[in-house]
Structures are given as C-alpha cells and as structure tokens.
Amino acid sequence: MNRNFISSACKFLSLVFVFAFLNLTSNAQEISKEPAAISAGESLFNANCKACHRVKSKLVGPALQNVYDRAPSIDWIKSFVKNSSGVIASGDDYANKLYNEFNKTQMTAFSSFKDADIMNILAYIKAETEKVAVTPVPNGPVPPTGGGDGGVSKTYLDVILAGMLLILVLLLVILGFLVSALKRFLDQKELSEEEKEVVHSPITLGTVTSSSGFIFIVVFLAGSLGFKAVINGLYSIGIQQGYAPKQPIAFSHKIHAGQLEIDCKYCHVGVMKGKSATIPSVNICMNCHNQIKEGQQTGTGEIAKITAAWENKKPIEWVRIHNLPDLAYFNHSQHVNVAGVECQTCHGPIETMDVVRQHSLLTMGWCIDCHRKTDVNTKGNAYYDKLVELHKEKSKAPMKVEDEGGLECAKCHY
Known part of the structure; x- marks a missing residue:
C-alpha cells in the first residue's frame, strides 16, 4: 500500500512539475516568430508604444525586453494593455508594483487593440530582445565623411568656387598693371603714327x-x-513656404520625433482616419509629461506651461502653419493610410526641426506635379484591381495618380 501511495504521489508531483514548467514557458512559446507578425507589431509599437517605451532601455515606462517572461502571464499583459487602470484597481500585486515604481503614472488604455494586435507587438518585442547588436568591422579603407555619397561636399565646392573667383580678380588686376606698364615703356620709344594709334587707342x-x-x-x-x-x-x-511662426510653447520636433523617435501618428491621431491630422491635445502631452516635469518646482519652463494648461483645463493656442485655401479639399487619411505617403514627403525633414516651418509650396501646381509623377500604390488593395487591368491594356508604364482622375478639377475643388 505504501508503495502504491509513493508511486501515485510521484506521478502527481511529476504532473504538477510538468504543468508548472509548461505554464512558465507558454508565454514565450505562444509568441510568433513570423516576419509578418513582427512587421505588424513594429508598426503598432511605433505608432502607439514608442512615445513611452523602449525595448532595451527605460523611458517614461519600463523597458519591455523579456516582458513576456516578467509578467504573470500573456493574458495578464493583454488585460493590462487594454485597461491598465482596471487591473491596478483590482488590487493586482504586480500591476500596483509597476504603478508605484513609475510615480503612479497610468498607462494609456488601448481598448481598441485586439488580442492579435498585442501578440504582434509581443512578437516584435521578442525579436528585438533577442537581437544581438553587432558592430561591423570595415574590411577596406574607411569611406570619406565629408559627403554622404563619398563625393565633394557642397561646402568644399563653395570654397573652391570662391577661390577661383578670387584668382580671376587678381589676374585682371595684374593684367591691368601690365598693360599700364607696357604703355609707359612704349611711350619712351620712337613709334610711328600707326603704332601710336594702337598704343593710345x-x-x-x-x-x-x-x-x-x-x-x-x-x-x-x-x-x-x-x-x-x-x-x-x-x-x-498666398505662398507661405518657409513660414515658421513663434508658438506659445517651444515644442521641438527634433527632440520628440528625432531623438526620442516618437511616431507622428501617436500625437497627430487623425492622420490615419480623417481629413485633418489634428493638433495634439494637452492630454496627449501629459501621457508622458505626467512623469517628465522639469521646471515644475519653479513654475517656469516649457513643460510647466503644458502642466498649467492641463490643470486649468485650457487648450494650448497653437499657431497653424500649413494652410490651404477653403476652396481646396485635401484628405490626410487618403494620402497616408491608402497611398502610404510619408509625412516627410510634404512636411520635409520634420524630425530635424526645432521650430516647424512650411517646407513645401503647397500650391496647385505643386500638387498636380506630384499626381503626375507618383505611382499609385495598388498592392493589396482590391479596389484597384479592375483599374490596373484596364490601364495595362492601354499602357505598359506604371499607373500614375493622374491616370485614375488625379487631375480632375472636382477631385480637389468641390
């Protein structure tokens, strides 16, 4: 009887051990390694998470590497992402530990995320966690750093051109002295009348x-x-190219979009689904600046202005930079979400600007020129299947925006 009892106990403990081991390793095993899932997760991470998180370093929130191993379970991660305040209010120990560690800053609730979206984000985090940074060792000579393509930089060309002009001026001056000296020399000689006419023209x-x-x-x-x-x-x-008005708060895109690599769509939430990209509300700013509070003690500084607007429940009166006339229709979502146009195409290198300026002309001719040159992004969009088929019957060239009515007056003037 004792032998049977010991045997049953060993089997039970073995099952418990196997179940615990599977439960501990299930988080990593469930996360996909498919490139498509990782790519989709990267897009979601950049648009929604990157403002507060990095994979391998702490920012506003904790570093996310190995989060699937640190968290109680993947189901817990899904619940926390969708409703962090609810998980914290439930008394969850791990959630409250994070909440207190990061100065009681609650993470934005992403209730619209599906489970598949969160799993794709975890796939991207896992891929970045396991990525080993490799410093390439050059085999050949180090390329020149003066120009991006290895050629002579514009600064050097300007210096060379200025030097050549200076040499030309000096040659003209020297030539003038030589002519003057030659005339004085010839005046001392006995010249014929014809020779004197040449010398004294x-x-x-x-x-x-x-x-x-x-x-x-x-x-x-x-x-x-x-x-x-x-x-x-x-x-x-009516053209305001280069227009860079002073804003009520000195917001730097160079810091936020450049150094911190915050995705434009995180702040300009309307760009994917509406006509206007929308100006970020104070609440979006405070998602991060609830914790980043330089100047709060003295009540000075740019971040203090954001906090004051948030506490007083008053919107920041930003000065609009990019203006189109009322007679023109432009839809951001059509260009960004459907056509896949990057922000920099129209707004220039926004990630390098401390003060935002209007980069492009934004004239009718400028838009029409773009429609004539730009290929239509038809990949994966069944709407264009018939149009592409009809276009191929008439031309072998790629279908441009003008080929689908992009130059019709009513497209922009309605």
Whole structure:
C-alpha cells in the first residue's frame, strides 16, 4: 500500500512539475516568430508604444525586453494593455508594483487593440530582445565623411568656387598693371603714327561705359531683372513656404520625433482616419509629461506651461502653419493610410526641426506635379484591381495618380 501511495504521489508531483514548467514557458512559446507578425507589431509599437517605451532601455515606462517572461502571464499583459487602470484597481500585486515604481503614472488604455494586435507587438518585442547588436568591422579603407555619397561636399565646392573667383580678380588686376606698364615703356620709344594709334587707342573704359550701346544694355538688363522680380512677387502671393511662426510653447520636433523617435501618428491621431491630422491635445502631452516635469518646482519652463494648461483645463493656442485655401479639399487619411505617403514627403525633414516651418509650396501646381509623377500604390488593395487591368491594356508604364482622375478639377475643388 505504501508503495502504491509513493508511486501515485510521484506521478502527481511529476504532473504538477510538468504543468508548472509548461505554464512558465507558454508565454514565450505562444509568441510568433513570423516576419509578418513582427512587421505588424513594429508598426503598432511605433505608432502607439514608442512615445513611452523602449525595448532595451527605460523611458517614461519600463523597458519591455523579456516582458513576456516578467509578467504573470500573456493574458495578464493583454488585460493590462487594454485597461491598465482596471487591473491596478483590482488590487493586482504586480500591476500596483509597476504603478508605484513609475510615480503612479497610468498607462494609456488601448481598448481598441485586439488580442492579435498585442501578440504582434509581443512578437516584435521578442525579436528585438533577442537581437544581438553587432558592430561591423570595415574590411577596406574607411569611406570619406565629408559627403554622404563619398563625393565633394557642397561646402568644399563653395570654397573652391570662391577661390577661383578670387584668382580671376587678381589676374585682371595684374593684367591691368601690365598693360599700364607696357604703355609707359612704349611711350619712351620712337613709334610711328600707326603704332601710336594702337598704343593710345581711343577705346577706353570711360568711352565704353559712356556709349549709347552700353547704356542700352545696362538699362535692358536692369529692366528685365526688375520685371522678373515683379512676376515672381505676383506668383508668390498666398505662398507661405518657409513660414515658421513663434508658438506659445517651444515644442521641438527634433527632440520628440528625432531623438526620442516618437511616431507622428501617436500625437497627430487623425492622420490615419480623417481629413485633418489634428493638433495634439494637452492630454496627449501629459501621457508622458505626467512623469517628465522639469521646471515644475519653479513654475517656469516649457513643460510647466503644458502642466498649467492641463490643470486649468485650457487648450494650448497653437499657431497653424500649413494652410490651404477653403476652396481646396485635401484628405490626410487618403494620402497616408491608402497611398502610404510619408509625412516627410510634404512636411520635409520634420524630425530635424526645432521650430516647424512650411517646407513645401503647397500650391496647385505643386500638387498636380506630384499626381503626375507618383505611382499609385495598388498592392493589396482590391479596389484597384479592375483599374490596373484596364490601364495595362492601354499602357505598359506604371499607373500614375493622374491616370485614375488625379487631375480632375472636382477631385480637389468641390
């Protein structure tokens, strides 16, 4: 009987051990390693998580590497992502430990996320966690750093051009001295009348500049340049390229979008689903600045202005930079979500700007030129299948935006 009891107990303990082991390792085993899942997770992470988290370093929130091993379970991660405040309010020990460790800052609830979305994000985090940083060792000579393509940089070309102009001026000065010295030398010689006419030619700088022909050329060139300046001025009416107004808060895209690599879509939430990209609300700013509070003690600094607006429940009165006339229709979601146009295509290198400026012309001609040159992104979109088929019957060239009615007046003027 004792032997049977011991045997049954050993079997039971073995089953408990196997179950516990499977439960501990199930988190990692459930996470996909498929490239498609990792790619989808990277897009979701960049658009929603990157503002507060990094995979291998602490930011506003904790580093996420191995989060699938640290958290109680994957189901717990799903619940926390969808409703962190609810998990914290339930008295969960691990959730409250994180809550207190990060100054009682609650994570934004992503209730719209599906389980598959969270699993894709975990797939990306796992792939980044396991990625080993390798420093490449150059086999050949180190490429030059002066220019991005290995050629001569623009600065060097400007210096060379200035040097050549300086040399040309010096040569003209030297030539003038030589001519003057030669004349004085020849005046000391006995010359014939014909030779004297050559040496003392009536054509001088003074006679040339006072001639009617020279005056006509100067007046014509000045009039042409003035006329061109007037035409350019007329064409520039209503164009605000380079416009960079002073904002009520000195927000730096170079820091947020450049150094911190926060995805544009995290702050400009309307860009994927509406006509307007929308200006971020104070609540979006405070998702991070609840914890980042430089200047709060003295009540000064730019972050203090954000906090004051949040506490007083007043919107920040940002100055609009990119303006289109009311007669023109433009839809951000159509270009960003459907066509896959990057923000930098129209707004320039926004991630390098401390002060945002209007980068592009934003004129009708500028838009039309883009529609004539841009290939339609038809991949994976059944809407275009018939249009592509009809286009291939008439042309072998890729289908441009103009081929699907992108130049019709009613597309933008309704």
